[in-house]
Amino acid sequence: MTTNTIAEVKNPILSLNDLSIAYDKNYAVKNVSVEIKKNTVTAIMGPSGCGKSTLLRALNRMHELYENITTEGEALLNGKNIYEMPAIKLRRHMGMVFQRPNPFPTMSIYDNVIAGYKLNGIRTKKVERDEIVERSLRDVALWDEVKDSLFKKGTFLSGGQQQRLCIARALAFSPEVILMDEPTSALDPIATAKIEDLLVKLKEHYTIVLVTHNMSQAARISDYSLFMYLGELVEYGKTKNMFTNPIDPRTEEYLTGKFG
Amino acid sequence: MESIDILKSQDHSSGRLLKDKLVLGAVIVLSLITISPIILIIWKLVVEGYRQISLDFLIENTPDTFEAMTAVANGELIPGGIANGIVGTLLMVILASALAIPIGILTGIYLYENQGSFMANITRDISDILQGVPSIVLGLISYLWIVKHITMGFSALAGSVSLAIMMLPMIVRSTEETLKMIPESLKEAALALGVPYHKVILRVLIPTGFSGLITGILLGISRILGETAPLMLTALGSSMINLDMTKPTSAIPLLIWEFYNDPNMVGLIWSSSLLLMAMILVLNLVSKQIVAKRR
Amino acid sequence: MNSDKITKAVLFSVSILILLLAAGMLYSLVGGSLPAFKTFGLRFIISGEWDPTYGREKYGALPFIVGTLITSFAALLISLPLSFSTSLFLGEYFRGTRVARILGILVDLLAGIPSIVYGLWGFYVLRPLLIDLGFGGQGFGIFTASLILAIMIIPYATSLSNEIIGMVPNDLKEAAYSLGATRLEVITTVTIPAARSGIIAGYILSFGRALGETMAVTMLIGNTNLVPDSLFDTGNTMASVIANQFGEADGLKLSSLIAIGLLLFLMTGVINAIGKLIIKKMN
Numbered sequence: 001m002t003t004n005t006i007a008e009v010k011n012p013i014l015s016l017n018d019l020s021i022a023y024d025k026n027y028a029v030k031n032v033s034v035e036i037k038k039n040t041v042t043a044i045m046g047p048s049g050c051g052k053s054t055l056l057r058a059l060n061r062m063h064e065l066y067e068n069i070t071t072e073g074e075a076l077l078n079g080k081n082i083y084e085m086p087a088i089k090l091r092r093h094m095g096m097v098f099q100r101p102n103p104f105p106t107m108s109i110y111d112n113v114i115a116g117y118k119l120n121g122i123r124t125k126k127v128e129r130d131e132i133v134e135r136s137l138r139d140v141a142l143w144d145e146v147k148d149s150l151f152k153k154g155t156f157l158s159g160g161q162q163q164r165l166c167i168a169r170a171l172a173f174s175p176e177v178i179l180m181d182e183p184t185s186a187l188d189p190i191a192t193a194k195i196e197d198l199l200v201k202l203k204e205h206y207t208i209v210l211v212t213h214n215m216s217q218a219a220r221i222s223d224y225s226l227f228m229y230l231g232e233l234v235e236y237g238k239t240k241n242m243f244t245n246p247i248d249p250r251t252e253e254y255l256t257g258k259f260g
Numbered sequence: 261m262e263s264i265d266i267l268k269s270q271d272h273s274s275g276r277l278l279k280d281k282l283v284l285g286a287v288i289v290l291s292l293i294t295i296s297p298i299i300l301i302i303w304k305l306v307v308e309g310y311r312q313i314s315l316d317f318l319i320e321n322t323p324d325t326f327e328a329m330t331a332v333a334n335g336e337l338i339p340g341g342i343a344n345g346i347v348g349t350l351l352m353v354i355l356a357s358a359l360a361i362p363i364g365i366l367t368g369i370y371l372y373e374n375q376g377s378f379m380a381n382i383t384r385d386i387s388d389i390l391q392g393v394p395s396i397v398l399g400l401i402s403y404l405w406i407v408k409h410i411t412m413g414f415s416a417l418a419g420s421v422s423l424a425i426m427m428l429p430m431i432v433r434s435t436e437e438t439l440k441m442i443p444e445s446l447k448e449a450a451l452a453l454g455v456p457y458h459k460v461i462l463r464v465l466i467p468t469g470f471s472g473l474i475t476g477i478l479l480g481i482s483r484i485l486g487e488t489a490p491l492m493l494t495a496l497g498s499s500m501i502n503l504d505m506t507k508p509t510s511a512i513p514l515l516i517w518e519f520y521n522d523p524n525m526v527g528l529i530w531s532s533s534l535l536l537m538a539m540i541l542v543l544n545l546v547s548k549q550i551v552a553k554r555r
Numbered sequence: 556m557n558s559d560k561i562t563k564a565v566l567f568s569v570s571i572l573i574l575l576l577a578a579g580m581l582y583s584l585v586g587g588s589l590p591a592f593k594t595f596g597l598r599f600i601i602s603g604e605w606d607p608t609y610g611r612e613k614y615g616a617l618p619f620i621v622g623t624l625i626t627s628f629a630a631l632l633i634s635l636p637l638s639f640s641t642s643l644f645l646g647e648y649f650r651g652t653r654v655a656r657i658l659g660i661l662v663d664l665l666a667g668i669p670s671i672v673y674g675l676w677g678f679y680v681l682r683p684l685l686i687d688l689g690f691g692g693q694g695f696g697i698f699t700a701s702l703i704l705a706i707m708i709i710p711y712a713t714s715l716s717n718e719i720i721g722m723v724p725n726d727l728k729e730a731a732y733s734l735g736a737t738r739l740e741v742i743t744t745v746t747i748p749a750a751r752s753g754i755i756a757g758y759i760l761s762f763g764r765a766l767g768e769t770m771a772v773t774m775l776i777g778n779t780n781l782v783p784d785s786l787f788d789t790g791n792t793m794a795s796v797i798a799n800q801f802g803e804a805d806g807l808k809l810s811s812l813i814a815i816g817l818l819l820f821l822m823t824g825v826i827n828a829i830g831k832l833i834i835k836k837m838n
Contacts, residue, residue, distance in 0.1 A: 065729070279737070
């Protein structure tokens with residue numbers, strides 16, 4: 001793995017040491033070591049099948065929902081190994097937004113945002129809940145659009161709005177890291193632009209790790225980029241540097257479109 | 261941020277994980293309890309019934325109550341068998357199938373060809389409702405129609421009619437579902453070659469969907485094999501083998517009912533039930549095999 | 556071209572048969588029950604008398620209606636936790652595994668056992684067991700019948716619910732997991748609400764089946780033609796009394812039995828229609 005910058009990330013919020021992920025015995029991710037800096041947007045790019053989604057989903061242990069996936073190596077969140085704590089605790093600190101917006105259809109917008117609290121059995125006073133819902137919806141620039149229909153089900157919202165609702169839902173916990181798995185690939189360009197703006201604002205308070213198959217998106221909004229190919233982390237560094245001066249030939253080939 | 265404080269103060273993780281495990285345990289236990297009757301029932305049938313099963317059991321008629329009483333008194337196996345019941349069941353199943361299969365398949369084809377039409381939807385709905393009619397009511401109907409007006413007395417025909425009405429909705433549904441799974445392009449290709457419609461049905465659709473149709477029929481038969489209530493009102497029963505469909509006839513479930521009610525013949529209930537269950541199981545296994553082979 | 560028209564006509568007329576069948580059934584049932592309704596009026600439905608003595612025959616359907624409803628409700632209640640757990644087992648917890656396949660086959664087998672075999676097992680195995688456990692008397696009664704009925708209807712609710720539960724989209728469940736929910740919490744907040752109508756429809760349909768069961772019930776319920784006092788009293792159901800009293804019934808008695816058959820036909824028809832309507836709405 002090549003680093004494109006003197007990657008001295010002091011007190012990284014997330015650090016992966018030799019992380020490997022295997023389906024039965026086939027390694028989809030091999031020996032990834034990287035440090036993610038706090039309050040940045042880090043993009044993970046690579047052609048289809050390079051392991052980027054697999055890697056992302058292993059960071060909040062979603063892979064454990066499926067029988068035959070195993071991990072080796074460690075991933076530290078603020079110094080603590082995420083594989084050595086209860087998954088349900090980890091996920092309070094590591095939120096996730098999925099490719100297709102998936103608000104809970106049987107719940108109102110309000111209930112969707114506060115869903116995390118309800119699910120975790122955290123008792124809150126109404127005043128606290130209202131505060132959390134408003135703050136989260138404001139953070140994703142959705143408050144003005146939905147404040148009069150908070151108790152309607154979220155299904156009438158447009159795709160872009162639904163995705164922002166899902167982001168608000170993930171933000172309600174104030175997780176340290178937000179993982180996003182191609183969050184705009186199912187959205188139209190306008191909605192995509194809105195969300196990209198949002199992400200740039202969000203990094204002030206959160207750390208964002210974003211898988212994207214869209215290089216220009218990575219170039220537009222990320223501070224750091226990871227390039228993966230066939231399960232390996234090929235190159236990592238400041239986005240600007242990687243795009244203008246890729247070190248590894250494979251990175252250059254990908255960025256110039258030689259393989260998708 | 262305030263939410264972090266709220267989070268820090270309330271961590272019920274261990275309680276929640278415990279609840280999670282407990283409920284999983286309860287689900288497993290209850291599921292095992294749910295399937296226990298089938299294991300217990302088959303066990304009982306096998307243990308109590310296997311002794312009586314023999315070739316004689318299959319080919320001889322039912323003994324009369326006197327013979328049975330003597331045998332029981334002497335500690336012997338009750339002589340005779342259930343041939344009259346087996347033949348009666350076969351007779352009525354064949355008759356019921358002859359009635360239900362053509363009508364069921366043709367109706368299924370009609371529904372398939374007319375998806376969305378008002379008539380088709382009503383027919384489908386009525387067929388579904390018919391499926392929910394209790395078998396005893398079907399026996400009543402068949403009594404009123406056949407016993408009272410056609411055969412002037414209890415008969416195999418009456419029994420078959422009630423069974424046929426039971427089978428009919430099942431065949432209609434399975435035919436429609438099977439046909440729906442055949443790719444449209446196949447039918448269109450045949451029609452494009454100028455093949456007349458009825459030939460498309462007979463030469464293309466039915467052969468292609470054959471295994472699905474057969475499965476529906478086999479499942480329908482396995483459903484009616486064990487029916488007792490409607491036969492009590494229509495076929496009545498008989499101690500002899502009977503092949504005349506206008507006369508009363510026996511059937512395996514009817515015999516089981518007779519044995520149950522006669523203290524001398526009670527010993528025969530398990531073996532008869534075992535035979536009946538075996539027939540039902542075989543039919544189910546065969547249809548599952550057919551479904552599996554299609555995949 | 557002509558042959559196509561003929562084919563279409565044949566298909567059409569065959570399917571009309573089904574409609575004629577249903578209409579004919581209703582017609583015959585109504586016709587056959589008229590004598591009873593003419594004699595007793597609509598009070599037939601709420602009358603509790605059943606006296607076949609020649610010269611002063613009096614029949615009423617109430618005990619049987621009550622018996623049918625009580626046993627079917629009780630059966631539904633008893634079967635609920637069992638079939639619900641099994642649907643979760645098959646549709647959620649162990650979905651797609653070998654264990655689930657085997658369990659699924661066993662549950663299907665439950666549906667294949669004929670009513671009379673359930674009756675035999677209920678009579679010779681369950682009943683003595685209940686007597687041993689202290690349920691006094693001969694072990695017959697509403698409770699015993701409801702118990703066996705519960706076992707019989709389990710597969711119907713289970714197979715429908717299990718399918719619906721399995722169809723809840725994965726990404727909804729993943730969203731809940733990503734918020735830190737335990738499996739149980741995902742089931743209660745996402746899976747069940749999403750599958751709710753299907754689950755309810757399944758129970759309505761299995762209730763409908765319970766209403767019409769004859770043999771097993773008649774062998775265990777005690778066959779007393781009176782409105783039962785309690786859950787452990789004996790009683791009778793509509794299906795059971797028809798089977799019991801049919802032999803040599805004629806005239807007014809036969810008409811009364813047919814009237815009971817008509818009521819049963821209508822009851823099951825309505826319940827099944829409601830269940831199917833819910834399923835239709837879901838799709």
